[in-house]
Amino acid sequence: MKKxxxxxxxxxxxxxxxxxxxxxxITPDPEVSNYRDAMREFVIxxxxxxxxxxxxxxxxxxxxxxxxxxxGEPNGAPHTDYLNAISGNGQEDFLYGYDNDDQATxxxxxxxxxxxxxLSKNAGKTILTIDYCSAPSKMxxxxxxxxxxxxxxxxxxxxxxxxxxxxxxxxxxxxVITTLSEAKNFLYIINPENFTTKADFITAVSATNYxxxxxxxxxxxxxxxxxEIAQLKNKANGGKRLIISYMSIGEAEDYRYYWNSxxxxxxxxxxxxxxxxxxxxxxxxxWNQEWQGIIYKNYDSYLDKITAAGFDGVYLDIIxxxxxxxx
Numbered sequence: 001m002k003k004x005x006x007x008x009x010x011x012x013x014x015x016x017x018x019x020x021x022x023x024x025x026i027t028p029d030p031e032v033s034n035y036r037d038a039m040r041e042f043v044i045x046x047x048x049x050x051x052x053x054x055x056x057x058x059x060x061x062x063x064x065x066x067x068x069x070x071x072g073e074p075n076g077a078p079h080t081d082y083l084n085a086i087s088g089n090g091q092e093d094f095l096y097g098y099d100n101d102d103q104a105t106x107x108x109x110x111x112x113x114x115x116x117x118x119l120s121k122n123a124g125k126t127i128l129t130i131d132y133c134s135a136p137s138k139m140x141x142x143x144x145x146x147x148x149x150x151x152x153x154x155x156x157x158x159x160x161x162x163x164x165x166x167x168x169x170x171x172x173x174x175x176v177i178t179t180l181s182e183a184k185n186f187l188y189i190i191n192p193e194n195f196t197t198k199a200d201f202i203t204a205v206s207a208t209n210y211x212x213x214x215x216x217x218x219x220x221x222x223x224x225x226x227x228e229i230a231q232l233k234n235k236a237n238g239g240k241r242l243i244i245s246y247m248s249i250g251e252a253e254d255y256r257y258y259w260n261s262x263x264x265x266x267x268x269x270x271x272x273x274x275x276x277x278x279x280x281x282x283x284x285x286x287w288n289q290e291w292q293g294i295i296y297k298n299y300d301s302y303l304d305k306i307t308a309a310g311f312d313g314v315y316l317d318i319i320x321x322x323x324x325x326x327x
Contacts, residue, residue, distance in 0.1 A: 042249065042286055061089060089126075154186055155170075169210045185210055213232065247295070249286060253280060286321055
């Protein structure tokens with residue numbers, strides 16, 4: 001959901017302007033020799049634990065697509081350990097939304113991203129793309145072009161991701177979907193603020209025919225139960241679908257259950273700067289053991305709550321946090 005910033009373009013900028021971490025309030029961590037490897041290890045750890053509870057559990061990192069390459073370049077060798085840990089990749093702003101919503105992403109950016117996305121796709125992974133556009137002609141173009149590349153796409157009319165489109169899903173079908181590779185479309189609705197109750201949300205989603213739904217574990221600070229998630233797995237046309245939980249692992253969110261009220265005045269040393277584009281979201285030293293404990297290592301971790309609720313997978317956001325610390 002957070003704005004993607006390409007590592008290549010950022011690296012060019014910081015090389016030109018100087019790269020003094022002291023100037024931007026970041027002290028390099030001596031315990032981390034490679035921020036990209038640290039994020040890969042984090043994702044791999046999440047995957048390994050999830051697969052203990054459910055061997056078919058789906059793991060999809062969003063953005064930070066450079067991690068699929070050993071060199072961080074599109075022509076690099078596939079990073080086998082990382083790719084083996086994930087089921088696919090999510091990518092925002094692929095064709096629309098990189099600079100502004102409803103505006104075409106620069107061709108150079110699309111080409112850059114496509115090199116990595118195809119590296120993952122050629123390794124057998126499913127590619128999910130999200131374009132932020134509302135004009136019907138642009139939404140149609142987004143679906144057509146993504147489909148030609150072999151990607152599964154969602155054209156989101158607004159970046160806050162609160163809306164279920166009125167139209168039928170692209171490539172709608174009544175198939176029973178049991179794996180990510182079988183999905184022909186998906187719904188991305190991680191902000192349920194338009195729904196007063198769980199029942200309202202469940203009714204609205206149950207009336208759709210999406211093959212996969214990426215949603216939040218919570219609505220109004222209340223967790224969805226396993227029975228409710230099971231209900232959401234039924235498409236309106238009789239087919240079955242996947243229900244996947246959003247989870248941010250590169251930023252801490254001050255509205256989440258794990259946020260300690262004392263952090264508002266005295267944050268742990270692993271909580272870094274607030275994201276200026278998303279108030280209440282704070283960069284974290286994602287390699288920190290306390291943070292990883294919250295996300296997956298502790299008993300009753302965030303991941304444990306997701307698996308216990310019966311989700312089919314997890315959609316990991318802020319994978320590209322490594323860029324912040326590299327810069």
